[in-house]
Amino acid sequence: MSSFLHQRQSYSALTDPYPLSPRILVNYQRPNLYFNKTNLFILFSLLILLGFLHPYLGFFSGTTLFSDVNSQSKWRNYSLKDAVSFVGQNGTVIICAVSEPYLPFLNNWLISIVRQNHHDKVLVIAEDYATLYKVNERWPGHAVLIPPALDSQSAHKFGSQGFFNFTSRRPRHLLNILELGYNVMYNDVDMVWLEDPFPYLQGNHDIYFTDDMAAVKPLNHSHNLPPPGRKGRTYICSCMIFLRPTTAAKLVLKKWIEEMRAQPWSKAKKSNDQPAFNWALNKTAGQVDMYLLPQSAFPTGGLYFKNQTWVQETKGMHVIIHNNYILGFEKKIKRFHDFGLWFVDEHATESPLGKV
Secondary structure, three states: OOOOOOOOOOOOOOOOOOOOOHHHHHHHHHHHHHOOHHHHHHHHHHHHHHHHHHHHHHHHOHHHHHHHHHHHHHHHOOOHHHHHHHHOEOOEEEEEEEOHHHHHHHHHHHHHHHOOOOHHHEEEEEOOHHHHHHHHHHOOOOEEEOOOOOOOOOOOOOOOHHHHHHHOOHHHHHHHHHHOOOEEEEEOOOEEEOOOOHHHOOOOOOEEEEEOOOOOOOOOOOOOOOOOOOOOOOOEEEEEEEEOOOHHHHHHHHHHHHHHHHOOOOOOOOOOHHHHHHHHHHHHOOOOOEEEOOOOOOOOHHHHOOOHHHHHHOOOOOOEEEOOOOOOHHHHHHHHHHOOOOOHHHHHHHOOOOOO
């Protein structure tokens, strides 16, 4: 933050060899008439008032405005390469993509990651400038915006064009990070970590993912890509992915981008990114080393929140919980509340963002 030092010039208190004339002396002394007891009291009161209001007037100070402009300019020019280099640890980054309405979910997700001590490698892909500035103001260097910025006025509903525009950028973000040579984990922010997921990323597979089906699997189920469903494709979730910077992993992402272009949003189809992701997996399966993560550790919301028998049978095995299979911003928050997974009300101080 810039600061300006002001040094008051000192003067020597020498006797003036040319005394003032009586006329000039009268004029020179006249201002003293204003420094009577009443005026001094008013001046003193104003100084006390300004001292009290000073913290609230910072926005209007020239120094603060100058600093804000400089800070915003810095983050506007902050590149993905710089950001990944800053947060990456042991060649790995954890990313999410967030617009301003989802900041409470971001905070909830971050608290759960802090508890597993992996927050330092988190990079927030800000989809609007409000999010970019707010995150970096409180947690410098942990947010980057990849232009163009999206509309941040409202939380986009599943199936809307806004939701499609938001999620369709995901494979490009991931590919850009792989091109920089880093492993990358992607999470939606309507997730909560209960345990550390990294021990589950066994071996050196190109891509790791979770099944989005709520049907119960055996505890020792296969880790291969499941067979296609009724629509001719699998139902893998695009909201929890881990990729290594291999040629094969990049192939999946490039195919995903191609599928998104081939299936644009329309009022009739109301596409989203997940079917395209599954087509990409199905079409590259023979060329890519894929790994299906265990359902007991990474259950879909349709299983965890709706099958309490299964939850009790697998108690102690759950790692990341996804609050999907439900639509609506407030409904998601309520369900997290109901299951004791909404942390921001009582534990906001655990987040690097504080209370947002």
